[in-house]
Amino acid sequence: MIPFVKAHACGNDFLIVEENLAQGRHAELARRLCARTTSVGADGVEFLERTAEGAFNLRLFNADGSEAELSGNGTRCVAAWLAVHERIMEVTLHTHGGPRTCRTLRVEGEECMISTLMGVPQVMPHSFDVDGVGNVQGVDVNVGNPHFVVFTDAEDFSSHGLSWEELGAKICTHPAFPSGTNVEFVRVLDEDRIEFRIFERGVGPTHSSGTGTCASSAASIALRGAGHILAATSIGGTQQVVWPARDEEMELTGPAEIVCVGEVSVDEVLG
Numbered sequence: 606m607i608p609f610v611k612a613h614a615c616g617n618d619f620l621i622v623e624e625n626l627a628q629g630r631h632a633e634l635a636r637r638l639c640a641r642t643t644s645v646g647a648d649g650v651e652f653l654e655r656t657a658e659g660a661f662n663l664r665l666f667n668a669d670g671s672e673a674e675l676s677g678n679g680t681r682c683v684a685a686w687l688a689v690h691e692r693i694m695e696v697t698l699h700t701h702g703g704p705r706t707c708r709t710l711r712v713e714g715e716e717c718m719i720s721t722l723m724g725v726p727q728v729m730p731h732s733f734d735v736d737g738v739g740n741v742q743g744v745d746v747n748v749g750n751p752h753f754v755v756f757t758d759a760e761d762f763s764s765h766g767l768s769w770e771e772l773g774a775k776i777c778t779h780p781a782f783p784s785g786t787n788v789e790f791v792r793v794l795d796e797d798r799i800e801f802r803i804f805e806r807g808v809g810p811t812h813s814s815g816t817g818t819c820a821s822s823a824a825s826i827a828l829r830g831a832g833h834i835l836a837a838t839s840i841g842g843t844q845q846v847v848w849p850a851r852d853e854e855m856e857l858t859g860p861a862e863i864v865c866v867g868e869v870s871v872d873e874v875l876g
C-alpha cells in the first residue's frame with residue numbers, strides 16, 4: 606500500500622507521498638494517482654524526503670507525470686501537513702527551484718495560514734508569434750519555475766480573440782519555451798489588487814497557483830505600477846504578496862488545508 610496525504614491551497618490540490626515509497630516510479634505514480642475519475646485525483650504529487658540530517662527535500666511531479674522545479678501551493682501544502690501533524694511551525698523545504706522557508710502563522714483544525722519566502726522573481730518582457738493568432742506580448746517571469754504573463758482588460762480574461770484556456774494551451778507548449786511554461790492572464794484592478802487565471806504546464810487550467818500568484822504579481826509590480834503589497838485572486842481564492850524591491854525576496858501568504866489521509870494499493874496504481 607502507498608500512504609498519501611491530500612491537501613489543497615486555494616483549490617490547487619496535491620498529494621504528499623514519502624519519497625522512499627516512490628522507488629523511481631515518480632512519473633507513473635503521479636500520472637495514475639492524479640487521475641480525477643479513476644484514482645484519488647490532484648493537480649500534482651509532492652514527494653517528501655526526510656534526510657538523516659533532518660532536512661526536508663521535495664520533488665514535484667505534475668498530473669501528466671512531468672517533473673517541475675517547484676510549486677508554491679504544493680510547498681505550502683507540505684508545510685501545512687508538517688504543522689498540523691508534526692507541530693513543525695517553521696521549515697525550509699528544499700525544492701529543485703531553490704529552498705523555500707515556510708512559517709505557519711495560524712492553525713485552525715486542519716487549516717493553516719502560511720507565509721513562504723519565494724525567492725527573487727526575474728522579470729523580462731517577451732513577445733513571439735503564435736500560428737493563427739498573431740504576435741503575443743507578455744512577460745517572462747522566473748520564480749524558480751517558468752511563467753509567461755499576459756495582461757488583459759477583458760473581464761473573462763480572454764485575449765487575442767481566444768478564451769484564456771485556448772490561448773493558454775497554445776502558449777504553454779509554444780516553441781518559444783523549449784521546457785514549456787505556465788501561463789497567467791492578469792487583470793490589474795487597482796494599485797493593491799490583481800486578478801488572474803492560470804493555465805499550468807503539465808496540468809492545464811487550475812484554480813490557483815502559488816508561483817503563478819508570484820509571477821503575476823511580479824509582472825504587475827515591475828511593469829504595471831501595482832504596489833509592493835498586493836492581493837492576488839484566482840478562481841480558488843486570494844493570496845497576499847509582498848515584494849519590497851526588485852532585488853529582494855518575495856513573500857507569499859495564503860491558506861492550505863489538509864483534506865484527508867489514505868492509502869492506495871500499489872497494484873491498483875501501477876497494475
Ligand SMILES: N[C@@H](CCC[C@H](N)C(=O)O)C(=O)O
Binds near residue numbers: 649750805813
Ligand atoms: N501550482 C503550482 C505550480 C506547479 C508547477 C507547474 N505546473 C510547473 O510545471 O511549473 C504552484 O502553486 O506554484
